Amino acid sequence: MTAHDPKFDTLPTDLYIDGSFRPGAEGTRFDVLNPATxxxxxxxxxxxxxxxxAALDAAERAMADxxxxxxxxxxxxxxxAWELMTARLEDFAHLIxxxxxxxxxxxxxxxxxxxxxxxxFAEEAVRADGMITHAxxxxxxxxxxxxxxxLAVLVTPWNYPAxxxxxxxxxxxxxxxAVIIKPASETPLTMLALMPLLEEAGVxxxxxxxxxxxxxxxxVDHMLHDPRVRVVSFTGSTGVGRKLLQSAxxxxxxxxxxxxxxxxxxxxxxxxxxxxxxxxxxxxxxxLGEACTAANxxxxxxxxxxxxxxxxxxxxxxxxxxDGTDPSVDVGPLVNADxxxxxxxxxxxxxxKGASVxxxxxxxxxxxxxxxxxVLSNVSADADCVHDExxxxxxxxxxxxxxxxxxxxANDTEYGLVAYVFSGDMKRALQVCERLDYGMxxxxxxxxxxxxxxxxxxxxxxxxxxxxHEGMLEFMESQYISAAW
Numbered sequence: 001m002t003a004h005d006p007k008f009d010t011l012p013t014d015l016y017i018d019g020s021f022r023p024g025a026e027g028t029r030f031d032v033l034n035p036a037t038x039x040x041x042x043x044x045x046x047x048x049x050x051x052x053x054a055a056l057d058a059a060e061r062a063m064a065d066x067x068x069x070x071x072x073x074x075x076x077x078x079x080x081a082w083e084l085m086t087a088r089l090e091d092f093a094h095l096i097x098x099x100x101x102x103x104x105x106x107x108x109x110x111x112x113x114x115x116x117x118x119x120x121f122a123e124e125a126v127r128a129d130g131m132i133t134h135a136x137x138x139x140x141x142x143x144x145x146x147x148x149x150x151l152a153v154l155v156t157p158w159n160y161p162a163x164x165x166x167x168x169x170x171x172x173x174x175x176x177x178a179v180i181i182k183p184a185s186e187t188p189l190t191m192l193a194l195m196p197l198l199e200e201a202g203v204x205x206x207x208x209x210x211x212x213x214x215x216x217x218x219x220v221d222h223m224l225h226d227p228r229v230r231v232v233s234f235t236g237s238t239g240v241g242r243k244l245l246q247s248a249x250x251x252x253x254x255x256x257x258x259x260x261x262x263x264x265x266x267x268x269x270x271x272x273x274x275x276x277x278x279x280x281x282x283x284x285x286x287x288l289g290e291a292c293t294a295a296n297x298x299x300x301x302x303x304x305x306x307x308x309x310x311x312x313x314x315x316x317x318x319x320x321x322x323d324g325t326d327p328s329v330d331v332g333p334l335v336n337a338d339x340x341x342x343x344x345x346x347x348x349x350x351x352x353k354g355a356s357v358x359x360x361x362x363x364x365x366x367x368x369x370x371x372x373x374x375v376l377s378n379v380s381a382d383a384d385c386v387h388d389e390x391x392x393x394x395x396x397x398x399x400x401x402x403x404x405x406x407x408x409x410a411n412d413t414e415y416g417l418v419a420y421v422f423s424g425d426m427k428r429a430l431q432v433c434e435r436l437d438y439g440m441x442x443x444x445x446x447x448x449x450x451x452x453x454x455x456x457x458x459x460x461x462x463x464x465x466x467x468x469h470e471g472m473l474e475f476m477e478s479q480y481i482s483a484a485w
Contacts, residue, residue, distance in 0.1 A: 011095070012192040014045045015212065018058035019205025021192075025050035030214045032189060035101035035333040035369045036323040044188050047211035052223050055180045055209035059151050060228050062206030063178035067148045071126040071174075078122035078170060081201035085115035085166075088197070092190065094325070096161055099187045101333040101369070103324040106287055113449065114162035117170040117467075120451040124472050125174035135482075143481040148176030149254055150230030152475055153223045155216075155244070156191070157236045158184035158335055159290045159391075165191045167451075167466050168233045168256075169208060175475035177231065180209045182220055186335055188212035221247050230254060231475055235292075238415070238460050256464035256474040258456060260389055261292040261417030264410035266432065267308060268403070269301040271422035275444055277311050280395070282446030283420050285319070285373065288331060289393045290339070292461075293418045293440075293448060297386055299406050302399040309377050309397055313358040316373040316395065323368070333369040334392055340369040343392030346385040350396060353380045360393070387413070403432065411437045416458030418448055439465075 013029075014021040024045040031040045047055075066074070085092065092114070093107035102110070130145035152172045156164040165181055172179045183191040191210050198208055213219045223229055224247045232248050233256040234241055241259040248255050265283060267276045283295035300308045324332030334340045344363045351357060360374030371392055379386065379396040386396065400406040410419055418440040423429040433441045439457035442448045449455060454465035464474050 011042060011189060012195065013042045013189070015047050015051055016192060016195045016208075016210040017051065017055045018209070019199065021195075024048055025054075028214075030185060032099055032186070033336075034098055035335050036325070038367055038369075041098055042189060044192075044212050046215065047213040047219055048215065049219065049222050051211060052180070052219055055211055056151065056223065056226055056228055058206030058209055059178035059180055062204050063148070063151065063176070066173070066178060066204060066207055067176035069176075071128065074174060074176065075122045075125040077202040078118045078125060078173060081170075081198055081203070082115050082118035082122060084197050084201055085111075085118065085194075089115065092162055092193070095190050095193055097324040097332065099189050100158065100161055101324055101335055102287055102290075103329050103332045104327050105330070106332075107324065110160055110163050110287070113451070114160075114166040116451045117163070117166040120467070121170035121174040121472060124171070124469055127469065128175070128472065128476060139484070141483045141485065143483060145479050145481075146473065146476040147479050149475050149477045150177065151228050152177050152179045152231035152233060153220065153229055154179050154181040155220055155232070155234040155236065156181065156183050158186040159287060161187035161190035162194070164235050165194065167455075167471070171466070171471040172231075172233075172475045173203070173207065174472050177475045178207045180211060180223060182211050182213065182216060185212065185214055185216070217243075220244065224248055224253060225250060227251065231256065233474065234258070241462070254474070254477075256466065257462040258292070258466055259417075259460060259462040260415055261294075261457065261461055262296045262387070262389060262413045262415040263293060263418045263420065265295045265298045265420040266406050266410055266422065267298070267300045267304070268406075268421075268423040268425075268428070269303045270424040271304070272424055272444075273304070273307065273311065276308065276422040277315060279420065279422060279442070279444065279446035280312060281315050283442065284395050284446075285316075285331070285393060286447065288334065290335065290391050292389070294389075294391070295395070295420060295446070296390055297410075298395055298397045299400050299409060300397055302401050305397070305399045309358060309375065312395060312397070313375045316375050316393075317359045319373045321370055321372055331373055331393060334371055335369065337369055339391060340371050343371050343390060343394060346383075346388075346390050346392075347374060347376065347394060350376050350379050350383040350385055353383050355379045355383065355396070381409075403428070407432060407435050414460045417461035418442065418457070420446060
């Protein structure tokens with residue numbers, strides 16, 4: 001660990017299986033880097049197939065007792081996990097910044113959001129309501145109940161090291177399932193650090209297992225072909241999601257897939273400019289744009305485009321770039337060199353195709369994977385950044401002249417995760433929202449993520465929902481009993 005963070009010297013860096021930390025079966029390890037300094041934070045154990053089998057064995061043993069517990073008993077453990085994590089938000093936020101790079105405010109926001117999933121699903125654990133009805137034709141009684149689906153394999157990305165884990169762990173435990181989680185290799189430390197907290201909250205040994213690994217594909221594929229596994233929950237790119245779905249099809253696993261996005265922002269001529277700028281900044285720059293919900297295509301009505309561009313440029317230019325551990329920094333580094341270079345390539349391509357750089361646009365020299373907040377105007381429809389996720393701090397502005405054009409262009413993508421609409425006419429705004437082919441819409445606000453809401457998309461942005469009541473049902477199966485009395 002870094003010399004200036006002595007409280008992290010004892011941070012867990014081994015696999016977490018059956019309630020204890022242990023080195024991998026083959027003893028292999030990999031380094032985790034701080035993207036601001038490019039220095040090694042820690043060396044982490046890399047799981048192999050034998051480790052996956054050990055985790056599956058532990059999960060199977062633990063689930064039998066956990067599923068048999070009352071919903072209230074499971075609820076109390078999740079509630080305690082929320083209390084413990086909330087008391088340690090500063091530590092989790094600092095660790096998120098160290099391994100992910102995001103600025104302190106962003107990291108605190110994630111830590112708070114991550115903890116909230118434990119509280120929400122503590123409340124949902126006691127609400128897996130079934131029903132009894134009278135069949136109209138036969139006269140039989142229809143009894144429906146929800147049961148734990150089985151062992152769940154969770155695969156999480158690097159952009160939210162805490163929240164993407166808790167968003168899956170909490171509903172799975174609420175439903176009565178045991179889990180094996182494979183965190184991203186760039187950011188495994190936060191999830192490992194969460195395990196002692198879950199132990200303290202009363203989570204039984206073996207119920208939650210964490211397997212960092214550099215052999216993600218082989219490891220996950222092996223687990224998805226184990227007959228004890230019944231659910232796979234993945235957050236990440238659509239390309240990887242397709243491969244996991246292919247593997248999951250062999251056993252007809254229950255899939256929950258939160259995949260890529262290409263979020264449009266529609267700013268109509270009657271929008272409140274302050275609201276539109278604030279919302280666009282939040283949708284674009286939350287987590288440095290490294291989010292599937294990040295604003296990717298910004299469509300502004302031609303009548304207000306000059307003012308909007310000027311004000312957005314001023315807001316982006318005012319952001320301070322630097323090491324996220326500095327509380328005064330607004331924008332930290334991107335997670336790695338490949339991500340930074342991809343963002344730079346998007347900008348270069350857009351400029352080559354006619355876009356103007358209003359601010360930013362140049363990769364800084366020196367240490368760290370930094371890229372400045374950038375605004376591009378007059379972005380052409382054939383620019384690469386219009387068709388692929390930027391995943392960085394680049395706002396690409398285009399203009400439109402009428403509502404039908406804006407809707408058509410917003411829907412012209414294989415993705416359907418989230419869209420954002422800014423308009424002062426609520427009737428018109430809601431009509432537009434209903435015509436957008438997206439699982440979520442932010443109306444006059446730039447943030448849609450909420451533990452109490454069903455998060456997910458249409459088309460190739462995924463299957464199923466996370467959060468809300470639906471999030472727990474992804475880890476349950478409905479059982480129907482026909483009876484007569």
